[in-house]
Amino acid sequence: MDSRYDNALLGILQSEGNIEKFIEVMFGFLMRRTDFFFEYQPGKKLGFPKGIALKMVLKAFDKYDTFFKEYQEKHLLAQVAEDDSDDKEKPTNKPKAEKSETIETKPKPSTTIDSNDSIMTDQSKPSSSEVRPDAPSGEDSTKCETGSEKKVIRVAPGTLFKREENGERLYEAEPDCYNGARRDNFSWSQKHREIDIQVKIPEHIKSSKQLTVKIEKKHIRICENGVAQPIIDSNLSMDIKTETAQWSFEVDEHLLTISLDKVREYWWDSAFEDEEKINVQEIDCSQPIHELDEEAQGKIAQLLFDQQQKRKGLPTSEEQRIQDILKRAWNKDDSPFKGQPFDPNSFKVETSGQLPPNQP
Numbered sequence: 001m002d003s004r005y006d007n008a009l010l011g012i013l014q015s016e017g018n019i020e021k022f023i024e025v026m027f028g029f030l031m032r033r034t035d036f037f038f039e040y041q042p043g044k045k046l047g048f049p050k051g052i053a054l055k056m057v058l059k060a061f062d063k064y065d066t067f068f069k070e071y072q073e074k075h076l077l078a079q080v081a082e083d084d085s086d087d088k089e090k091p092t093n094k095p096k097a098e099k100s101e102t103i104e105t106k107p108k109p110s111t112t113i114d115s116n117d118s119i120m121t122d123q124s125k126p127s128s129s130e131v132r133p134d135a136p137s138g139e140d141s142t143k144c145e146t147g148s149e150k151k152v153i154r155v156a157p158g159t160l161f162k163r164e165e166n167g168e169r170l171y172e173a174e175p176d177c178y179n180g181a182r183r184d185n186f187s188w189s190q191k192h193r194e195i196d197i198q199v200k201i202p203e204h205i206k207s208s209k210q211l212t213v214k215i216e217k218k219h220i221r222i223c224e225n226g227v228a229q230p231i232i233d234s235n236l237s238m239d240i241k242t243e244t245a246q247w248s249f250e251v252d253e254h255l256l257t258i259s260l261d262k263v264r265e266y267w268w269d270s271a272f273e274d275e276e277k278i279n280v281q282e283i284d285c286s287q288p289i290h291e292l293d294e295e296a297q298g299k300i301a302q303l304l305f306d307q308q309q310k311r312k313g314l315p316t317s318e319e320q321r322i323q324d325i326l327k328r329a330w331n332k333d334d335s336p337f338k339g340q341p342f343d344p345n346s347f348k349v350e351t352s353g354q355l356p357p358n359q360p
Contacts, residue, residue: 188271
């Protein structure tokens, strides 16, 4: 990862005093000096289609959250290896780094993004993935760690998981082909609602103006201007939303990144129709909470609240609702409890709505 701006950013962080204010400075700069918060209007060159700016922020967060978890895992395995070596009578000449090489991800330095000047159907968008050309191909493989109870298994191109003794799967992702695959001239990754495709561009191409990118509902064509042979010219496996399609050219990495929203929220077994298919039964099908609809997020928030209340010995949201009903009826004229202090322990509150009295 690029550290060229660390001193400048550290100076801002020290001046502001905390991360929250630092983030506000960054977004304030984007508001004052860029078109980040402008909503794109037909015929104009400023702004992004509705929702795209927020998606860029969430995508960047997911990217570095994944990198951080991989960093933690790498150092955890290194510590396990060190502890194991201390228990052995004879030292080993085997490098400790081999303990964690099966899941280690080394992100490349950040790249310069050369994007289109105008925002259209194929508007530029900063990429949230970085390709690792030196990574192994998408063939299935299995490797066990010596000195550890963990096993790392590649179950599908772009997806790794560690199987603990209890059988629980813990996923590790390669960002450029997460839930997807790495091919000869491109790689692709996907989430529940979106898919990203990274295409290798010839090194002699130094600007997006040398490229023609055409994104249709079920077809993508990428070609160098003046060259008959296209770089990519294939039908997509399923339909995408052309109105939110974005692309950007990373000059330093010679990569063109295309970000697409799916029309139907299905898991794709390939990016293109003429591509080898992956096994969608073996990918990570979990979905981040922020990608769920408001109703689903509300239900999850209520479940988490109820679990916390139970741990504290306090009533859940449903139990509290029933207690509120009882409290309102406590002093009614026909109530046998009228005039007495309200005591919720006089009843056993059940979430089914039945309120049987406590048994002596």
